[in-house]
Amino acid sequence: MEVINRYITIKNHVDGAPQDSDFELRFSPLSLFLDPASHEVIVKNLYLSIDPYQLNRMKSYSSSQQTSNYAVAITPGEDIDTYGVGKVVASGNPKFDKGHIVAGLLKWGEFTVVKPGGMLNKLDPMGFPLSYHVGILGFSGLTAYAGFFEVCKPKKGEKVFVSAASGSVGNLVGQFAKALGCYVVGSAGSKEKVALLKERLGFDDAFNYREETDLKSTLQRYFPDGIDIYFDNVGGDMQQAAVSNMNINGRIAVCGVISEYTDRENRAAPSMMDVIYKRLKIQGFLAGDYMKLFGDFLSTTCDHLRTGKIQPLEDISDGVESIPSALINLFRGQNIGKKIVRIAED
Numbered sequence: 035m036e037v038i039n040r041y042i043t044i045k046n047h048v049d050g051a052p053q054d055s056d057f058e059l060r061f062s063p064l065s066l067f068l069d070p071a072s073h074e075v076i077v078k079n080l081y082l083s084i085d086p087y088q089l090n091r092m093k094s095y096s097s098s099q100q101t102s103n104y105a106v107a108i109t110p111g112e113d114i115d116t117y118g119v120g121k122v123v124a125s126g127n128p129k130f131d132k133g134h135i136v137a138g139l140l141k142w143g144e145f146t147v148v149k150p151g152g153m154l155n156k157l158d159p160m161g162f163p164l165s166y167h168v169g170i171l172g173f174s175g176l177t178a179y180a181g182f183f184e185v186c187k188p189k190k191g192e193k194v195f196v197s198a199a200s201g202s203v204g205n206l207v208g209q210f211a212k213a214l215g216c217y218v219v220g221s222a223g224s225k226e227k228v229a230l231l232k233e234r235l236g237f238d239d240a241f242n243y244r245e246e247t248d249l250k251s252t253l254q255r256y257f258p259d260g261i262d263i264y265f266d267n268v269g270g271d272m273q274q275a276a277v278s279n280m281n282i283n284g285r286i287a288v289c290g291v292i293s294e295y296t297d298r299e300n301r302a303a304p305s306m307m308d309v310i311y312k313r314l315k316i317q318g319f320l321a322g323d324y325m326k327l328f329g330d331f332l333s334t335t336c337d338h339l340r341t342g343k344i345q346p347l348e349d350i351s352d353g354v355e356s357i358p359s360a361l362i363n364l365f366r367g368q369n370i371g372k373k374i375v376r377i378a379e380d
C-alpha cells in the first residue's frame with residue numbers, strides 16, 4: 035500500500051522572526067511495505083511538539099547548532115524532526131509491531147520513517163491522554179523538573195520568579211515550585227495569561243511585562259525581599275532586571291532566551307558586580323542531559339496530576355498545515371501552555 039505523506043520544510047534559512055513565507059507544505063509518496071530485514075519502522079504521527087529552539091536550527095548560523103545532537107542545523111528542503119507520539123503502521127524491527135503506540139523523534143509531517151538507531155520507544159500512556167506525553171509528561175516537563183529541582187536546588191519557602199510563565203516550561207516550573215511550598219511570581223505577555231496564572235494555576239502573583247516600563251523596579255515591587263531563584267525562559271532585559279533583584283546565594287537557571295532568538299542585537303548584560311558580590315550561580319542547562327531523572331520526573335508528575343496538585347496546560351492545533359503557524363505564534367506570544375500539533379486522532 036502507498037500513501038501520500040504531507041510534510042513541512044523550510045524554503046530558506048530563517049534569521050529573524052519566522053513568517054508563513056519561510057515554510058512550505060510538500061507531498062511525497064510513501065510505500066507502507068517494509069522489508070523485515072530493514073529494521074526500519076513507519077510511524078503514523080499523532081501529536082508533535084512545537085518548540086522555540088527549532089528556530090535556532092533554521093538559522094544560517096547559530097552557535098547552538100554545534101553543541102547538541104538535538105539542535106543540529108536544518109537545511110532548507112530537508113525534513114524536520116521533533117519529539118512526538120505516533121502509532122506504528124509498518125515495522126521491519128522486531129521490537130515494534132503494527133499498532134504499537136510509540137514516542138520519539140518524529141518528522142514535521144504525517145508519517146515518519148524511523149531508521150535503525152533512531153530515537154523511538156514504546157509508550158505506556160498510563161491512563162493519560164497521548165498529548166500529555168508530548169508536553170507535561172515529555173521533554174517540556176523534564177525541562178521544568180530538571181531545571182527547577184536539579185539546577186536551582188529549591189527549598190520550601192524560597193521566593194521564585196519565572197518568566198514566560200504561561201508557556202509550556204514556565205507554567206510547570208511555577209506549579210512545581212508551588213507544590214514544594216515556594217512563593218512564586220510569573221511574568222507573561224497578556225492580561226488573560228496573568229489571570230490564568232493567579233486564578234487557575236495558583237501562582238502567588240503575576241504581571242504583564244508588556245505593561246511595565248522599568249523591569250528592575252517592577253521586580254522590586256513584586257519581590258520587596260529579593261528573589262532566591264530565577265527560572266529564565268526569555269533572557270534580555272528581564273534577565274538583567276532579575277540579576278539586580280537577586281538575593282545573596284541566589285540561583286538562576288538559564289533555560290532559554292527566547293527574546294534573543296529573533297533579534298541578534300538583543301543580549302542580556304547582567305551586572306557582574308551583582309553576580310560576584312551576591313555570590314550568584316547562573317547556569318545554562320539542556321533537558322537532554324537529565325535523562326537519568328526521567329523516571330523520577332514521570333512518577334512525581336503523574337502523582338501530582340492524579341491528585342490535582344498540578345494541572346496540564348495545552349494549546350493544540352490541528353493538521354500538518356498548522357505546523358508553521360504553531361511555531362510562528364510562539365514568538366508572538368500567541369500560545370497558552372504547551373504548543374502541540376495534532377496530526378491525526380489517537
Ligand SMILES: NC(=O)c1ccc[n+]([C@@H]2O[C@H](COP(=O)([O-])OP(=O)(O)OC[C@H]3O[C@@H](n4cnc5c(N)ncnc54)[C@H](OP(=O)(O)O)[C@@H]3O)[C@@H](O)[C@H]2O)c1
Nearest residue numbers: 086177201202203222223267289290291292293320321367
Ligand atoms: N534548555 C532546555 O533544555 C530547554 C527545553 C525546552 C525549552 N527551552 C526554552 O525554554 C523557553 C520556553 O520554551 P517553551 O517550549 O516553554 O515555550 P513557551 O513558553 O510555551 O512559548 C514561548 C513563549 O515565550 C514568550 N515570548 C515570546 N517572545 C518573547 C519575547 N520577545 N520576550 C519575552 N517573552 C517572549 C511568549 O509568551 P508571553 O506571552 O509571555 O510573551 C510565548 O508564549 C524557550 O526559551 C525555550 O527555548 C529550553
